[in-house]
Amino acid sequence: MSVQKKYRVLIGKPGLDGHDRGAKFIARALRDAGFEVVYTGIRRTPEEIAAAAVQEDVSAVGLSSLSGAHLSLFPAVVEALEKVGAGDIPVIGGGVIPKEDIKVLKDAGISDVFTPGTPVGHIIAVFRSACELQEGRRS
Amino acid sequence: MMSEHILKGLRDRDPRGIARAISLVEENDPLADEILASLDDSLVDQAMVLGITGPPGAGKSTLTDRILSNYRSQDKRVGVIAIDPSSPISGGAILGDRIRMMRHALDQDVVVRSMATRGRLGGLCAAAGAAVRILAGSGCSVVIIETVGVGQSEMDIIRLADITALVLAPGMGDDIQAMKAGLLEVADLLVVNKADCAGADTLAMDMESMAREGRGKDNNKAKVCMTVASEGKGIDDLLAAIETVDASHRESGERRMRRDKAYDLEVLDWALEMTKPLIIEKIEKSDHDRKGDPRLRAAKLLEQE
Ligand SMILES: Nc1nc2c(ncn2[C@@H]2O[C@H](COP(=O)(O)OP(=O)(O)OP(=O)(O)O)[C@@H](O)[C@H]2O)c(=O)[nH]1
Numbered sequence: 130m131s132v133q134k135k136y137r138v139l140i141g142k143p144g145l146d147g148h149d150r151g152a153k154f155i156a157r158a159l160r161d162a163g164f165e166v167v168y169t170g171i172r173r174t175p176e177e178i179a180a181a182a183v184q185e186d187v188s189a190v191g192l193s194s195l196s197g198a199h200l201s202l203f204p205a206v207v208e209a210l211e212k213v214g215a216g217d218i219p220v221i222g223g224g225v226i227p228k229e230d231i232k233v234l235k236d237a238g239i240s241d242v243f244t245p246g247t248p249v250g251h252i253i254a255v256f257r258s259a260c261e262l263q264e265g266r267r268s
Numbered sequence: 269m270m271s272e273h274i275l276k277g278l279r280d281r282d283p284r285g286i287a288r289a290i291s292l293v294e295e296n297d298p299l300a301d302e303i304l305a306s307l308d309d310s311l312v313d314q315a316m317v318l319g320i321t322g323p324p325g326a327g328k329s330t331l332t333d334r335i336l337s338n339y340r341s342q343d344k345r346v347g348v349i350a351i352d353p354s355s356p357i358s359g360g361a362i363l364g365d366r367i368r369m370m371r372h373a374l375d376q377d378v379v380v381r382s383m384a385t386r387g388r389l390g391g392l393c394a395a396a397g398a399a400v401r402i403l404a405g406s407g408c409s410v411v412i413i414e415t416v417g418v419g420q421s422e423m424d425i426i427r428l429a430d431i432t433a434l435v436l437a438p439g440m441g442d443d444i445q446a447m448k449a450g451l452l453e454v455a456d457l458l459v460v461n462k463a464d465c466a467g468a469d470t471l472a473m474d475m476e477s478m479a480r481e482g483r484g485k486d487n488n489k490a491k492v493c494m495t496v497a498s499e500g501k502g503i504d505d506l507l508a509a510i511e512t513v514d515a516s517h518r519e520s521g522e523r524r525m526r527r528d529k530a531y532d533l534e535v536l537d538w539a540l541e542m543t544k545p546l547i548i549e550k551i552e553k554s555d556h557d558r559k560g561d562p563r564l565r566a567a568k569l570l571e572q573e
């Protein structure tokens with residue numbers, strides 16, 4: 130009966146490709162799991178995503194890329210967040226990402242990486258624990 | 269981010285400080301008192317709170333985006349609170365209004381905050397009202413509240429605004445019928461958006477005649493404006509109309525009166541928000557025989573100290 134804590138996350142798509150099916154799918158799945166999802170749409174710069182994440186005070190940022198530019202775009206968002214003093218917000222990435230890139234991304238500060246094969250239940254669980262961790266850090 | 273950092277950030281108008289402050293007040297955090305007490309009342313008093321409401325898809329966010337551009341060219345700092353409904357089933361929400369305003373994303377003097385209704389009994393006005401105060405108190409001379417104009421809680425929200433624009437678009441016949449009763453009464457301005465689409469002139473005429481019938485009390489009929497938000501047309505006229513209404517409300521005392529009513533509404537909302545956990549606790553502690561009328565049980569619970 131007690132009131133459950135609501136987690137706020139941002140889902141965005143950096144870069145130039147205009148395919149937002151993956152991003153929208155994850156946004157809806159998170160909503161259906163009880164998250165409040167700020168959706169910023171396609172073709173955003175890393176700086177725009179970082180600024181929105183700060184203003185919306187989200188506990189995690191999820192990025193989607195299908196264009197193959199994830200190796201430059203995802204770390205750019207991490208950097209942009211650091212630049213605005215929000216480097217503590219975890220960044221989670223997903224998309225068509227070759228196995229060998231996953232370690233590179235994690236080394237660059239992406240806290241988790243999903244590929245088309247990742248079960249949606251697992252994705253939600255990762256967002257939830259990222260949010261829990263972030264909230265814990267804050268209080 | 270520690271509490272003293274948040275207070276300092278809020279004072280310095282640091283985006284993160286402002287954003288954290290809104291969250292803490294929204295969550296009724298112990299620090300909320302200090303945050304709200306630290307705000308500059310004169311800024312809150314002076315700001316213009318503009319409500320933008322209307323059926324889904326009418327163009328409220330696109331219009332807000334254009335209004336932002338216009339106020340920014342006058343060098344005004346502007347806040348936006350964009351409210352979207354929570355899913356009644358999962359409790360989650362997709363907050364998508366910001367998409368239409370992304371051109372302002374890097375402008376430090378445009379502060380956009382999305383908020384879900386969270387299906388609250390009370391609390392929504394409290395949270396939105398507090399967010400308005402924080403935005404105004406951190407230097408936004410205009411604060412826009414965007415909300416879908418259906419449902420009671422959204423109606424209440426709009427009472428937080430000094431001025432309300434009802435945005436309609438052609439081809440939404442049923443929605444408009446459903447809203448006629450409530451929202452037309454609170455609207456100061458009727459905006460016929462998507463004036464580039466078929467049916468806009470007819471809708472504007474309907475609105476004109478409805479505006480003539482409505483209101484009456486202060487004999488100010490709502491003005492009808494036509495816009496094409498997606499192309500930025502009609503925005504200057506709309507803002508001029510807003511300014512006229514604002515000036516007349518400030519002079520007539522209508523603005524003060526609305527603020528007083530909004531104040532009482534916010535107090536009630538906070539009271540509900542604050543008592544709810546106490547009542548839940550009482551229910552959980554009371555014996556669970558679940559006999560007798562729930563209404564009587566509730567009355568008994570409230571009597572207990
Ligand atoms: N033709 C035309 N389309 C418009 C106009 N204004 C907005 N739109 C389009 O209408 C759609 C909805 O616009 P939004 O601004 O998201 O509408 P909204 O009222 O904020 O919608 P919700 O927040 O979902 O209730 C978008 O595709 C806009 O591009 C206009 O003046 N003319």
Ligand SMILES: [Mg+2]
Binds near residue numbers: 328330364365414
């Ligand atoms: Mg909108």
